[in-house]
Amino acid sequence: MNLRDCHNFYDFRELAKKKLPSPIFHYIDGAADDEITYRRNTNAFNDVDLVPNVLRGVENVDLSVTIFGKKLDLPFYCAPTALQRLFHYDGERAVGKAAQKFNTMFGVSALATVSVEEISSIIDTPKMFQFYFHKDRGLNDSCLERAKAAKFDVMALTVDTITGGNRERDLKTGFTSPPKLTLSSLYSFATKPMWGINYLTKGKFELPHLQDYVKEGTSTNTSIGNYFSTMLDQSMNWNDAEKLCSQWGGHFALKGVMSVEDAKKAVDIGCTGIMVSNHGGRQLDGSRSPFDQLAEIVDAVGDKIDVICEGGFQRGTHMLKALSIGAKACSGGRLYLYALAAAGQAGVERALNQYRLEIERGMKLMGCTKISELSRNNLRFRKK
Amino acid sequence: MNLSDCHNFDDFRILAKKKLPSPIFHYIDGGSDDEITLNRNTSSFNDYDLIPSVLNDVSNVDMSTTVLGEKIDFPLFPAATAMHKLYHHEGERASAKAVEKVGTIFGLSTMSTVSIEEIATINKGPKLFQLYIHKDRGLTDNLLERCKKAGFTSMCLTVDTVVAGNRERDRRTGFTTPPKLTLGSLLSFALHPGWTINHLIHEKFKLANIIHMTQKGTSIDKSVIDYINEQFDPAMNWKDAEYCVKKWNGPFALKGVMSVEDAKKAIDIGCTAIMISNHGGRQLDGSRAPLDQLSEIVDAVGDKIEVILDGGARRGTHVLKALCLGAKACSFGKGYLFALAAGGQKGVEKILENMKAEINRDMKLMGCRNLKELNRSKIIYRKN
Numbered sequence: 001m002n003l004r005d006c007h008n009f010y011d012f013r014e015l016a017k018k019k020l021p022s023p024i025f026h027y028i029d030g031a032a033d034d035e036i037t038y039r040r041n042t043n044a045f046n047d048v049d050l051v052p053n054v055l056r057g058v059e060n061v062d063l064s065v066t067i068f069g070k071k072l073d074l075p076f077y078c079a080p081t082a083l084q085r086l087f088h089y090d091g092e093r094a095v096g097k098a099a100q101k102f103n104t105m106f107g108v109s110a111l112a113t114v115s116v117e118e119i120s121s122i123i124d125t126p127k128m129f130q131f132y133f134h135k136d137r138g139l140n141d142s143c144l145e146r147a148k149a150a151k152f153d154v155m156a157l158t159v160d161t162i163t164g165g166n167r168e169r170d171l172k173t174g175f176t177s178p179p180k181l182t183l184s185s186l187y188s189f190a191t192k193p194m195w196g197i198n199y200l201t202k203g204k205f206e207l208p209h210l211q212d213y214v215k216e217g218t219s220t221n222t223s224i225g226n227y228f229s230t231m232l233d234q235s236m237n238w239n240d241a242e243k244l245c246s247q248w249g250g251h252f253a254l255k256g257v258m259s260v261e262d263a264k265k266a267v268d269i270g271c272t273g274i275m276v277s278n279h280g281g282r283q284l285d286g287s288r289s290p291f292d293q294l295a296e297i298v299d300a301v302g303d304k305i306d307v308i309c310e311g312g313f314q315r316g317t318h319m320l321k322a323l324s325i326g327a328k329a330c331s332g333g334r335l336y337l338y339a340l341a342a343a344g345q346a347g348v349e350r351a352l353n354q355y356r357l358e359i360e361r362g363m364k365l366m367g368c369t370k371i372s373e374l375s376r377n378n379l380r381f382r383k384k
Numbered sequence: 385m386n387l388s389d390c391h392n393f394d395d396f397r398i399l400a401k402k403k404l405p406s407p408i409f410h411y412i413d414g415g416s417d418d419e420i421t422l423n424r425n426t427s428s429f430n431d432y433d434l435i436p437s438v439l440n441d442v443s444n445v446d447m448s449t450t451v452l453g454e455k456i457d458f459p460l461f462p463a464a465t466a467m468h469k470l471y472h473h474e475g476e477r478a479s480a481k482a483v484e485k486v487g488t489i490f491g492l493s494t495m496s497t498v499s500i501e502e503i504a505t506i507n508k509g510p511k512l513f514q515l516y517i518h519k520d521r522g523l524t525d526n527l528l529e530r531c532k533k534a535g536f537t538s539m540c541l542t543v544d545t546v547v548a549g550n551r552e553r554d555r556r557t558g559f560t561t562p563p564k565l566t567l568g569s570l571l572s573f574a575l576h577p578g579w580t581i582n583h584l585i586h587e588k589f590k591l592a593n594i595i596h597m598t599q600k601g602t603s604i605d606k607s608v609i610d611y612i613n614e615q616f617d618p619a620m621n622w623k624d625a626e627y628c629v630k631k632w633n634g635p636f637a638l639k640g641v642m643s644v645e646d647a648k649k650a651i652d653i654g655c656t657a658i659m660i661s662n663h664g665g666r667q668l669d670g671s672r673a674p675l676d677q678l679s680e681i682v683d684a685v686g687d688k689i690e691v692i693l694d695g696g697a698r699r700g701t702h703v704l705k706a707l708c709l710g711a712k713a714c715s716f717g718k719g720y721l722f723a724l725a726a727g728g729q730k731g732v733e734k735i736l737e738n739m740k741a742e743i744n745r746d747m748k749l750m751g752c753r754n755l756k757e758l759n760r761s762k763i764i765y766r767k768n
């Protein structure tokens with residue numbers, strides 16, 4: 001199996017599984033506790049059906065949307081995810097360049113393995129920096145300032161990771177970052193020699209946004225859960241978010257808002273967007289899926305800020321459903337991460353192109369030529 | 385296993401699977417994307433329960449009805465489907481003869497492998513021609529005129545295929561028409577020598593209605609997906625449909641209408657019938673099942689236009705359920721195609737006779753003597 005055989009989300013996942021040492025694959029693929037929320041994030045799309053319109057003349061379809069004041073050519077973008085050089089040695093460079101090719105937003109994690117400075121020297125399309133609120137305020141200031149200097153367009157504060165989720169697969173595989181060779185993982189690393197060779201030869205693994213401030217993320221092996229629990233500030237509250245928002249002074253989003261109450265507060269503190277998200281099912285298991293919760297949030301604040309539906313997307317039609325409910329855009333992690341692991345930049349490009357084609361085909365079959373033509377009129381929820 | 389062992393849809397499907405090279409079997413059997421809509425088309429019937437009435441003297445049951453201006457013996461007919469010679473070497477000749485015998489409407493696809501003129505000499509009963517609008521508009525006029533001359537009784541324009549659905553099984557099996565021997569498919573063709581020999585010794589495979597107008601789909605190995613995307617006109621709109629209705633000047637159906645809005649427009653442009661359909665789950669995955677959408681459409685336009693339910697029906701009771709909700713008749717595709725593959729003309733006769741017998745039996749069990757007695761009081765939606 002190789003990249004040419006990848007025609008959909010599941011194919012990329014399968015290829016990634018073949019290429020990655022198993023602790024790393026399961027770090028991407030896994031989620032919290034019993035993974036109920038993780039599965040529901042995708043299954044939720046199947047409880048609603050599309051009702052197409054016909055004979056509308058659909059030879060030209062415009063897939064562009066505008067979020068955070070930026071026009072994107074696609075109605076979805078790459079959510080910020082950590083540690084991308086673990087998945088492929090090019091890491092964020094590969095994802096960023098692919099996103100640039102399709103003129104969509106590239107989200108860069110605080111736990112990125114390529115620096116904001118380098119990323120902004122490579123790509124000039126819209127960029128989002130994802131911020132974690134650390135106990136070390138010097139580190140926080142440095143992140144904000146560097147992202148600002150690097151001309152990032154959007155700052156997204158993740159608010160659903162106040163402590164690490166219970167990722168049981170990581171406990172079983174012994175996933176740490178950088179990877180530590182335990183007896184149980186040794187076999188897996190040994191059977192994926194290409195990954196190991198690339199990892200060891202293609203430049204040192206670093207967390208450039210943290211390394212001046214801490215040892216944890218860099219030389220010492222630490223688990224991600226451990227990082228969340230020891231370095232992030234659990235006292236973070238609405239005042240802190242408001243201060244960050246004004247300190248940033250540009251487009252600012254809260255990532256991981258799920259309740260209407262919080263969405264309204266986000267408006268009050270000056271946010272220009274929110275990501276309705278449960279972190280891809282990786283944090284609170286049993287929490288509601290973004291798509292299930294979307295209508296409630298859009299109804300409350302959709303006219304005041306950009307509401308983005310994040311997580312669970314595996315098909316173009318899933319995105320059409322979220323956009324029909326009223327999301328301004330969709331965002332996802334695994335939808336490009338498996339492709340990154342499978343084949344670097346070429347993989348991510350192939351994946352993004354595939355979703356683009358799926359959305360375009362879906363739009364034509366729906367009889368729509370612009371994203372704004374999608375509406376709840378064209379959805380029916382299955383009776384319960 | 386042979387034809388005498390085939391008692392229901394699943395039996396015919398299993399026998400077809402035995403007889404057909406796998407790319408061809410999967411071309412019939414498959415749907416788009418994740419096949420959510422394909423599966424829902426049939427499972428939707430199980431969310432409805434029938435409520436019989438008893439002691440009604442059901443010694444004589446009249447199953448006849450009038451659809452598209454023609455009286456038929458029972459409320460089910462085969463939908464037009466492409467390329468019957470792929471499934472059995474006699475192709476549409478076999479199916480057209482079987483349908484005449486059983487006493488219902490025969491549907492002939494634009495993409496048939498036997499010509500309009502020849503079918504007219506074989507089948508003297510009611511005949512519907514299914515039209516695809518090609519970019520070459522001369523072809524549309526040509527087909528309409530030939531059908532009129534040949535004595536076809538009704539015309540049906542398919543409107544859900546402006547672009548090909550994402551049929552991933554075809555991509556995996558390398559399905560092309562005419563079948564191309566790829567390394568992957570070679571084994572399967574070799575394992576089904578009966579089909580392969582018949583395909584090779586009988587006359588050359590061609591798209592009989594359009595061969596004179598286009599080289600595509602005839603000599604070159606083409607995937608159906610490429611054919612649709614290159615030849616069908618995505619700019620097709622209501623004006624084009626209206627043009628066809630006027631030019632045909634006889635009973636006319638739009639196939640693939642799903643929204644109430646479009647159903648009303650179909651009335652405005654002078655259609656006799658609409659076929660509520662998602663193309664058997666082969667086009668937009670995630671689109672609503674015809675049965676789920678039926679009541680909404682019937683409530684809006686059921687008194688002004690004939691509403692035909694297309695897709696998912698596998699049993700006599702399925703047909704009764706659709707009629708209880710207000711459909712005039714049902715049409716089906718895969719069922720009779722598997723039967724064609726399983727046993728040629730005899731196979732198609734058998735499945736139609738089976739369905740007719742099931743409908744007859746089920747009418748009696750429902751205590752209904754004619755189709756008018758099937759109404760909403762006899763059906764209930766089961767909340768699960």
Ligand SMILES: Cc1cc2nc3c(=O)[nH]c(=O)nc-3n(C[C@H](O)[C@H](O)[C@H](O)COP(=O)(O)O)c2cc1C
Pocket residue numbers: 027028029041079080081082083109110111130158255277278279280281310311312313331332333334335337
């Ligand atoms: C491997 C992986 C790493 C992630 N790292 C981060 C991160 O560093 N910061 C963050 O805010 N979200 C992170 N996320 C969450 C994503 O931003 C996003 O919310 C999630 O992937 C959406 O679900 P999906 O994968 O089903 O699309 C990560 C997700 C995955 C799968």
Ligand SMILES: Cc1cc2nc3c(=O)[nH]c(=O)nc-3n(C[C@H](O)[C@H](O)[C@H](O)COP(=O)(O)O)c2cc1C
Pocket residue numbers: 411412413425463464465466467493494495514542639661662663664665694695696697715716717718719721
């Ligand atoms: C193999 C196959 C070929 C088809 N070809 C056509 C076609 O040429 N034109 C058309 O309008 N519909 C075509 N259809 C769709 C059928 O007319 C019909 O809508 C569908 O099969 C109904 O769903 P069912 O198979 O569940 O009964 C085709 C379906 C199948 C399975």
